Amino acid sequence: MSAAHNTELHPDEDIKMGALSGRLQKIAWPVGILALAATVILGATHGDHFHRFYYSVLIGLCYCLSVAVGALFFVIIQPLTRSQWSPVVRRIAEILTTTFWPVAALLAACIIIPMLAGSAGPYHHWVHPAPDDHILHNKHAWLNVPFFAARIGFYFAVWIGMSRYFFKKSREQDQSGDPAISERLRVASGPAIIVFALTVCFGAFDLLMSLDPHWFSTMFGVYYFAGSAVAIFSTLALIGMYLQRSGKLARSITTEHYHDIGKLMFAFVFFWSYVAFSQFMLIWYANLPEETVWFQPRMFTSWSSVSYLLLFGHFVFPFLFLLSRWTKRLRAPLAFFAVWLMFIHYVDIFWLAMPEHTPEGASFHLMDLTAVVGVAFVCIGWAARAAAKVNLIPVKDPKLAISLGFENY
Structure with missing residues (x-):
């Protein structure tokens, strides 16, 4: 790495969203609301008492939540590692962490509140266990609706609290230029990453793994985190390119930054594959019925086609091409x-x-598409609203000059 070129923010650099925020919101909010309304209508007319609806919405929420989780990881890890290349793209991740709010609100409205009102939601296996299901009765102290709702609320409170703290301090530094703020964030990032790891793992256990409460994997939380990391680095690359095509940050984000984002995409593609294989291999080798039951429909029905798609599409294909330096540049x-x-x-x-x-x-239904589109566009609208209030780059970060001149060897 060197800092030989463009170590100062160009005076003509456009670092404000301006009218772009309004244009994004005019598209995102109506599309998101209409898609969510369509999801509700499709769920009501599906004839299964909203059962498919709950799964479609949960998948859309967990997908968009993974981007926010990945963004929070990126924001926390930068001061912890004293990263010097990242300030020019860190603000984008900070803005994305604000989307915890709409995800939490939609999760509460569509799943948690109905469950508290008496619906089983997608968790019918443990909300209404069979009388002779001794495993679920023994897990009742953990898997019950009030405690489940309280835990989900706690996870989101922690994520929102951490994201607000790091974003607030970053904005304060934009005003004061105080280098001590960077040190305070570095000190806070140590315990924050531990709390982050625990809450993400338990959040994945509760939201996704408990759909089959008889099955468990201690690697499941790490698996979800690995996917979240892939999602955030892919999102950073796409947002950076979109902003530059719109005339923002045209000189600040360079090929060198995209190269590093690409390297992180490649690294976490491999990490996801490692975790996925390790989880599968240990269960296959042990061959215990209470563990293999989760993989049976995914291997011995038409779901096996999706399993092979993940093998080649999430590992082999991107791994082979992202291996090249030029694919990332x-x-x-x-x-x-x-x-x-x-x-x-x-x-x-x-x-x-x-x-x-x-x-x-x-099985795929139209409401699966409308659900993820609805949640995603609501999050886009929320992020665009948050971006309108701040600079798109931390203009007084002490390491900004190094980041602007960053070069890969």
């Missing part, structure tokens, strides 16, 4: 793989949850 192939990984990440979340609803075989 050229905008078009990097954008393609960022879009591909965002798509295959949704397939992954879908594969984690939907076989619990249709274990007899793979």
